Amino acid sequence: MDEYLLLMRLDLLTKEAQPSPEQMQVYMKQYQDWVGGIAAQNKFGGGTGLSTEGKVLKANNVMTDGPFAEIKESIAGFIIVKADSFEEAATMARACPILQGEGNSVEVRKVVKVDNTR
Amino acid sequence: MDNGQLIPHLFRTEYRKIVSVLCRHFGFAHIETAEDLASDTFLTAAQTWGIKGIPQNPVAWLYNVAKNKARNHVQRDALFDKKIAPDLKTGGEGSQELDIDLSPENINDSQLQMMFAICHPSIPVESQIGLSLRILCGFGIEEIADAFLTNKETINKRLFRAREKLREANIPIALPAPAAIDTRLTTVLKTIYLLFNEGYYSLGPTNTLRKELCYEAMRLCTMLVEHPPTNRPAVNALLSLMCFHASRFDARLNAAGELILYDEQDTNLWNTDLISKGGYFLHCAASGPTLSQYHLEAGIAYWNTRKDDSKEKWESILQLYNQLLQIEYSPIAALNRTYALSKANGREAAIVEAEKLQLTNHHFYYLLLGELYTGIDQAKSLQYFQQALLLARTDAERQAIQKKLRSL
Numbered sequence: 001m002d003e004y005l006l007l008m009r010l011d012l013l014t015k016e017a018q019p020s021p022e023q024m025q026v027y028m029k030q031y032q033d034w035v036g037g038i039a040a041q042n043k044f045g046g047g048t049g050l051s052t053e054g055k056v057l058k059a060n061n062v063m064t065d066g067p068f069a070e071i072k073e074s075i076a077g078f079i080i081v082k083a084d085s086f087e088e089a090a091t092m093a094r095a096c097p098i099l100q101g102e103g104n105s106v107e108v109r110k111v112v113k114v115d116n117t118r
Numbered sequence: 119m120d121n122g123q124l125i126p127h128l129f130r131t132e133y134r135k136i137v138s139v140l141c142r143h144f145g146f147a148h149i150e151t152a153e154d155l156a157s158d159t160f161l162t163a164a165q166t167w168g169i170k171g172i173p174q175n176p177v178a179w180l181y182n183v184a185k186n187k188a189r190n191h192v193q194r195d196a197l198f199d200k201k202i203a204p205d206l207k208t209g210g211e212g213s214q215e216l217d218i219d220l221s222p223e224n225i226n227d228s229q230l231q232m233m234f235a236i237c238h239p240s241i242p243v244e245s246q247i248g249l250s251l252r253i254l255c256g257f258g259i260e261e262i263a264d265a266f267l268t269n270k271e272t273i274n275k276r277l278f279r280a281r282e283k284l285r286e287a288n289i290p291i292a293l294p295a296p297a298a299i300d301t302r303l304t305t306v307l308k309t310i311y312l313l314f315n316e317g318y319y320s321l322g323p324t325n326t327l328r329k330e331l332c333y334e335a336m337r338l339c340t341m342l343v344e345h346p347p348t349n350r351p352a353v354n355a356l357l358s359l360m361c362f363h364a365s366r367f368d369a370r371l372n373a374a375g376e377l378i379l380y381d382e383q384d385t386n387l388w389n390t391d392l393i394s395k396g397g398y399f400l401h402c403a404a405s406g407p408t409l410s411q412y413h414l415e416a417g418i419a420y421w422n423t424r425k426d427d428s429k430e431k432w433e434s435i436l437q438l439y440n441q442l443l444q445i446e447y448s449p450i451a452a453l454n455r456t457y458a459l460s461k462a463n464g465r466e467a468a469i470v471e472a473e474k475l476q477l478t479n480h481h482f483y484y485l486l487l488g489e490l491y492t493g494i495d496q497a498k499s500l501q502y503f504q505q506a507l508l509l510a511r512t513d514a515e516r517q518a519i520q521k522k523l524r525s526l
Contacts, residue, residue, distance in 0.1 A: 029437070033463070036440025037471050040452040044444055 001082045003045050003111040004089035009073040010104040012052050030097035038081055038092055047079030129160055133256040136184045138228035139220055142291045146284050159184045181220040188218050230345055231291045237306040240287045245280035246309045248273060255334040265316055265331060307356050310335045314360050336360050354403035355412035361396035362419035365389040385425050393423045414442040432461035449477050453486050465490050481509035500526055
C-alpha cells in the first residue's frame with residue numbers, strides 16, 4: 001500500500017470567504033466525519049489542518065508575512081492517506097467536504113518512498 | 119476472619135509489598151530471592167499461626183519475619199560467596215547492619231519503582247502483564263494462567279524469561295527522571311490498560327477473577343495518581359476510563375455470566391459512585407494540552423454512562439471516535455464509530471461507510487450491517503445476521519444473534 005498526500009486549498013483570507021462561527025462548526029464536523037471515515041478504514045497516515053498565519057521565504061532573502069501565493073486559495077491543511085492506487089486515493093479525496101466550496105481544490109500526490117534499508 | 123481466610127487475604131495485600139521492598143533492596147539480579155523470601159514468610163506464618171494462633175498484629179509479624187529471613191539470607195549468602203565474590207554488595211556497611219525498611223512510605227515508593235521496572239519496553243507486553251500480576255498484584259501462578267487461558271508451565275516459563283531479560287538488561291529499580299516520565303508512563307499505562315481489558319472483555323476466566331483483574335488495574339493506576347510526579351493527565355484519563363467502565367460491571371453480565379448488550383442493561387445496576395469518580399478523574403485529566411487515547415476513550419465512556427439517547431450524545435461520541443481512530447486504529451473502534459455515525463448522521467450514511475470497512479472476519483461487522491439494514495432491506499439484514507452467526511465464537515454470542523434473527 002502506498003501513501004498519498006492530499007493537499008487542501010481554499011480561500012482563507014478574503015473577507016467574504018470567512019465563515020460564521022455556526023458555519024465553521026458545520027464545516028469542522030463535515031471535515032472530521034470525512035477524516036474519521038478514512039481512519040476507520042485504517043487508511044489515515046497523518047496530517048492536520050493549518051493555522052492561517054504563515055511566512056513565505058524567497059530566494060533573494062525576502063520574507064513576507066502571511067500565506068502565500070499568487071492565487072486566492074492557500075493551503076488549509078493536508079492529510080496523508082494509505083491507498084492501493086491513485087484511483088483509490090482520488091476517490092477518498094473526492095469526498096473531501098471542502099470541495100463543496102467554489103474554487104476550492106484538493107491535490108493528490110503520491111509520496112515517493114525512499115528505500116533506506118540498503 | 120479465621121486462619122483459613124486471613125492468610126490468603128494477607129497474601130493478596132502484603133506479598134506484593136514485601137516483594138517490592140526486598141527486590142528494590144537486592145536489585146533485579148535477585149528478584150527470585152525476593153519472591154522466595156516473601157513466599158517463605160507466608161509459609162512460616164501458616165505453620166506458626168496454625169499452632170500458636172494468630173498474632174496480635176499479623177502484618178507487623180509478617181514484616182518482622184520477612185526482615186529476619188532477608189537478614190539470614192544475606193548473612194548465609196555472604197559467607198558462601200566470600201571466596202567467589204568478595205565485593206558482593208550486601209546493602210552498605212556490612213551485612214550485620216542490613217536494614218529492610220518496611221515503612222508505608224518505602225513500601226509505596228518501592229511498588230511505584232517496581233511498576234516502572236516491570237513495565238520496561240525491553241520485555242514483551244504479555245510478560246509485563248504477567249510479571250505485574252505476580253509481583254505488583256500478588257497473583258498466584260495458577261490465577262495468572264487462568265487469566266491468560268493457558269497453563270502454569272507456560273506462565274512459569276514466560277515469567278522466567280522475563281526476569282532473565284530484566285536482569286540482563288540491568289534495568290534499575292527507580293523512578294525515571296522527570297523528563298522521561300511521560301515516555302516511560304506510556305508503557306506503564308498500556309500495561310494497566312491491557313490488564314483492565316483482560317478482566318473486562320475476555321470471556322474466559324470466572325467472573326470473580328475478572329473483576330479482581332479490573333480492580334487491580336485501577337489500584338495500580340490510583341497509586342500513580344496519588345504520587346505527584348506521576349499524576350499526569352493521561353494517568354487521570356485512564357483511571358477515569360476504568361471507573362466509567364467498571365460502573366457497568368454488574369449490569370453487563372447476567373447470573374449465568376453471559377454478556378448483556380448495552381441497550382438491554384438494567385441501568386439501576388450501574389454504580390453511580392464509580393460514575394462520579396470517573397467524572398472527577400476526567401476533570402483532573404483535562405489539565406494541560408495533552409490529549410491521549412485514554413482521554414478520548416474516557417470521553418466516550420462518559421457519554422455511555424448517560425442514559426438518554428440524545429442527538430448531542432451520539433454526535434459527541436462520533437467526534438470522539440473520529441479523533442480516536444486518527445490516533446489509534448482498532449477494528450472495534452471502527453465498528454463503534456460507524457454505529458455512532460448511524461445514530462448521529464442517519465443509517466443511510468452509516469451503511470455507505472460500513473461497507474468500506476470490509477472487516478469480513480469479525481462477526482461484529484456483520485452484526486452491525488444486519489442492524490443498519492433492519493427496516494431498510496429485510497433480506498439483506500437477514501443475510502448479514504446469518505453471516506454473523508457463522509462467525510460467532512461463543513454460545514452467548516450465537517444466542518444473542520439468534521434472538522435478533524427471530525425478531526426480524
